[in-house]
Amino acid sequence: MRIYYDTEFLDDGRTIDLISIGMVAEDGRELYAVSSQFDQGAVRRNGWLMANVWPSLPILKNPPGQRGTDRIDVTDPDVHPRAQIARMVEHFILDTPDPQLWAYYSAYDHVALAQLWGPMINLPAGIPMQSDDIVTLAKLAGLTPADLPKQADGHHNAIADARHNRVMADYIDAHAARTTLTN
Secondary structure, three states: OEEEEEEEEEEOOOOEEEEEEEEEEOOOOEEEEEEOOOOHHHHHOOHHHHHHOHHHOOEEOOOOOOOOOOEEOOOOOOEEOHHHHHHHHHHHHHOOOOOEEEEOOHHHHHHHHHHHHOOHHHOOOOOOOOOEEHHHHHHHOOOOHHHOOOOOOOOOOHHHHHHHHHHHHHHHHHHHHHHHHHO
C-alpha cells in the first residue's frame, strides 16, 4: 500500500533538520507532526523558510506590544520531540500492509525521514530503505511536472503537500491507465 508523504526541513548543505512531516496512506489514515527540536533560530535566518514554511506551523505569537520572537507552540497537539515523531512514523508505516513510500522529488524527503532514527543502518525493520518518486512516475507515464494537477493552497504544509502528492499520483495512474487502454 502506498504512503504519500512530505517533509519540511532546514537544509544547510551538511545536515537536514526535520521541521515537519505529513503522511497519507491509501486507506485514508493520516499523520502530521511538527518537531519541537528543530533550530528555530536558523529557520528565522532563512528567508525562504520564513516566507513559505513558518506560516503553516503552529506558532505561539507574542501579545501585541510585547517584545520577543514568535516560536513553535510546544503545547499544540501536532508538536512532538523527534524521538516521539520517530515512533509515530514507525507505527504508521508498520501498520500499513506492504508499505511503499512516495514523495514528490523524494530524495531529500527520504533522508529527512530516515534521519529520524539516525544513520540509515538504524532504520527499524520494515521501514522501506527508499522512497519512490512521483516525478519519475510522471515521466514514465509521459507527463512532466507541469502536466500534473496544481495545489490550490497549503503549499509547504507537510500534511497538505502529502495529500496533494496523492492527488498527483492518482492523476498519473489514471493517465497511465487511459494511455494503456488506447494503445
